[in-house]
Amino acid sequence: MAHIKTLQELFRRYRRPGDIVFAIVFLAFSLFLLSQLYSETAWLKRTNWYAQPRFWPAVSLVGMAIFACLHFIGSICSPRILGRWKEVAFWVSSLEFVLYFLAYVVLVPQLGYLPSTVLFTVFLTIRIGETRIVNLLSAVGFAIAVAIIFRAFLQVKIPAGRIYEALPDGIRAFALTYL
Amino acid sequence: METFFSGLTLLAQWEVLVALAIGSIGGVIIGAIPGVGAAVAIAILLPATFAFEPIVGLTLLLGVYGSSMYGGAIPAILINTPGTAVNALTTYDGYPMTKDGRGHRALSLAYSASFFGGIFSVVCLIVLSPVLAMIAPHFGSREIFLAALMGIILVVVAHRGQVFAAGMLACFGIFISTIGLEPAKYTKRFTFDQSWLASGIDLIVVVLGLFAISQALLLLVDKEHKPGSANVDGNLFAGLKDLFQFKRVASVSSGLGVLMGMIPGVGEFTAQFLSYTYAQKTSKKPDLFGKGSPEGLVASEAANNAVPGAAMIPLLALGIPGEALTAMMLSVFYVHNVIPGPQLFQGQLDFVVALYLALIVLNVIVLVFLLFSTNLLLKIIQIPTRFLGVMILTLSFVGVYSLRNSVTDCAIASAFGVFGLILKRLNLPIVPIILGMVLGGIMEVKLRSAMARVKSPLDFIDRPIAAILFLLIIGILVLHVRAVIHEQKARKQQREEGSSDMSTQQG
Numbered sequence: 001m002a003h004i005k006t007l008q009e010l011f012r013r014y015r016r017p018g019d020i021v022f023a024i025v026f027l028a029f030s031l032f033l034l035s036q037l038y039s040e041t042a043w044l045k046r047t048n049w050y051a052q053p054r055f056w057p058a059v060s061l062v063g064m065a066i067f068a069c070l071h072f073i074g075s076i077c078s079p080r081i082l083g084r085w086k087e088v089a090f091w092v093s094s095l096e097f098v099l100y101f102l103a104y105v106v107l108v109p110q111l112g113y114l115p116s117t118v119l120f121t122v123f124l125t126i127r128i129g130e131t132r133i134v135n136l137l138s139a140v141g142f143a144i145a146v147a148i149i150f151r152a153f154l155q156v157k158i159p160a161g162r163i164y165e166a167l168p169d170g171i172r173a174f175a176l177t178y179l
Numbered sequence: 180m181e182t183f184f185s186g187l188t189l190l191a192q193w194e195v196l197v198a199l200a201i202g203s204i205g206g207v208i209i210g211a212i213p214g215v216g217a218a219v220a221i222a223i224l225l226p227a228t229f230a231f232e233p234i235v236g237l238t239l240l241l242g243v244y245g246s247s248m249y250g251g252a253i254p255a256i257l258i259n260t261p262g263t264a265v266n267a268l269t270t271y272d273g274y275p276m277t278k279d280g281r282g283h284r285a286l287s288l289a290y291s292a293s294f295f296g297g298i299f300s301v302v303c304l305i306v307l308s309p310v311l312a313m314i315a316p317h318f319g320s321r322e323i324f325l326a327a328l329m330g331i332i333l334v335v336v337a338h339r340g341q342v343f344a345a346g347m348l349a350c351f352g353i354f355i356s357t358i359g360l361e362p363a364k365y366t367k368r369f370t371f372d373q374s375w376l377a378s379g380i381d382l383i384v385v386v387l388g389l390f391a392i393s394q395a396l397l398l399l400v401d402k403e404h405k406p407g408s409a410n411v412d413g414n415l416f417a418g419l420k421d422l423f424q425f426k427r428v429a430s431v432s433s434g435l436g437v438l439m440g441m442i443p444g445v446g447e448f449t450a451q452f453l454s455y456t457y458a459q460k461t462s463k464k465p466d467l468f469g470k471g472s473p474e475g476l477v478a479s480e481a482a483n484n485a486v487p488g489a490a491m492i493p494l495l496a497l498g499i500p501g502e503a504l505t506a507m508m509l510s511v512f513y514v515h516n517v518i519p520g521p522q523l524f525q526g527q528l529d530f531v532v533a534l535y536l537a538l539i540v541l542n543v544i545v546l547v548f549l550l551f552s553t554n555l556l557l558k559i560i561q562i563p564t565r566f567l568g569v570m571i572l573t574l575s576f577v578g579v580y581s582l583r584n585s586v587t588d589c590a591i592a593s594a595f596g597v598f599g600l601i602l603k604r605l606n607l608p609i610v611p612i613i614l615g616m617v618l619g620g621i622m623e624v625k626l627r628s629a630m631a632r633v634k635s636p637l638d639f640i641d642r643p644i645a646a647i648l649f650l651l652i653i654g655i656l657v658l659h660v661r662a663v664i665h666e667q668k669a670r671k672q673q674r675e676e677g678s679s680d681m682s683t684q685q686g
Contacts, residue, residue: 013340013341014340014606016604016605016606018601018604018605019605022601022605022607026347030347033354033369036369036371040367040368040369040370040371041366041368041369042364042366042367044364044366047364048630050626050627050630051363051364051627051630053361053363053364053366053368054368056353056356056357056619056622056623057354057357057368057369059353060350060351060353060354060357060615060619061350061354063346063347063349063350063353064347064350064351064354066346067343067344067346067347067350068347070343070346071343071344071347074343087604090400090604091597091600091601091604093400094396094397094399094400094596094597094600095597097395097396097399097400097568097572098396098593098596098597101392101572101575101576101589101593102586102589102590102593104576105576105580105586105589106586108576108580109584117573117576120573121569121573124399124569124572125566125569128399128403128565128566128568128569129403129565130563130565130566135563135566138566139566139569142570142573143573146573146574146577150227150577150581154227154230155230156226156227156230156577156581157581157582157584158577158580158581158584159584
């Protein structure tokens, strides 16, 4: 009994709400990857162990599984702070913004960098409840500054919007290169 | 001398000077805004710098890296909110000093100590350069493999109380680096027959997800909180003279900063912890620590600002990044086909000298900027946190999408963003993933080339540097086990004495 208690002490650490959920999911993920080691990597004939394609994935996945297991044990042995599912809900709620981000990514080649950035920043500003005119103008100003600095000035590789093709001759070339 | 002038000529190009000015002033502003640190800024700027000459891109990033901690001290001292994570210790003594009406003294001391730490580390770099140039060529494949292995072990054991988590995340990083088409035999690894996984997962996509997108999501989902307002009156130049009273603490702390910066996997937190403990133990007024001790403030700021310069040592001399920010800088080298390592010191010493000089100039620019514009900065940082989240998310797009115009990259970065958010919420470390990715790749390549000439296991460590590195690795592991046993005994003793203090930090 005393030994178990000492072992428990050894694994005890600071544990935030939701820690055990993460520990379980990460352990399951590590074990899943480890189970795929044989089918997803090759072991070649006439090749030394250190040059085998399977060697480093095996080292990393075994390490991952062992440490994830110890981390999980640590989570069980440590005092719990309440609020597990509230914390998980917090993680999940971030997916809403991921969705907006991916929609923005899809929009850029269609609408062009400048218009979609303005749309994206204004939409997010409204979404977070900053609906005062000053904030909306700041969002527009920020979007224009970012688009001009990165696309026009730094010439960062972002494709021109399909919609620019429909613009009148004079502006089209300018928009295709700079906006 | 010829190399020095050649380095000076490299630095004197207008593009380099503009990059240095933008990087250092931008870095101070970014550092001063709570919620955005140098890592977020560097991750976003990284792909944009690929279009520049290596020296221009690196000076820009170096400017942000070296100056953000100066800026981070301002909200730490005046409003008790560290601008960057490494300024957390500054709040211990800085904020109590502000409450006592000594805010301007705390700020001027912090600037002076940071300046001292920054310059001290560059001087060390310059002094150590000839030694490095001499030792670096003796680093062959097996030495670099052992140094990278030591970096991984150090980054794991340095996370006291989170060793298991750091271990699993470092291994996860190594695993990510193996995904895709394997470079020597061209077999697929963990691609699950998906074409988008065949080219592997790009380091920058992971960095942007874990640092920038995760921070944006965190700020967007969390409750709104605007940093409090503050103002500072009084002469900020006084701190330069004031620092002479604490020259012993400043020198030792900077020395510790340099030492911890040089060792891969350690960094600012350990440097600060050691120097703060040293300052407290040797102080005539140890009771004042945590209640507004200028010595504590000097120890914390001098130590953290000495790290960036020193962190360039393993990167430049061996091509081994010691922490996440230098790992990001490594990709700038790779993109331009400049391979940092022994050859750099032999063939392009002027490039190295130019980087040293850039570090000195950036410290001067930042100090002058701060002495005149602290109050202006205090107004700039009043950005609502959720709006800050919008800004970071918008900028993250440029970083990820400009790499290959790939929607898949953006989706992967978003997935790492959510993963980073969970890690941040759980107070688990992110850096081991990045170091695992970079050092894992280095270890794979170097082990393969080293083993070709090794007949028995002992051959691996038959050269002096390899033997020293091997002994160091054994020493680190033994010391870690010893420290865990000591902590355990101390806790047991505390319990027997009936103490109610429940420390849950354990490795």
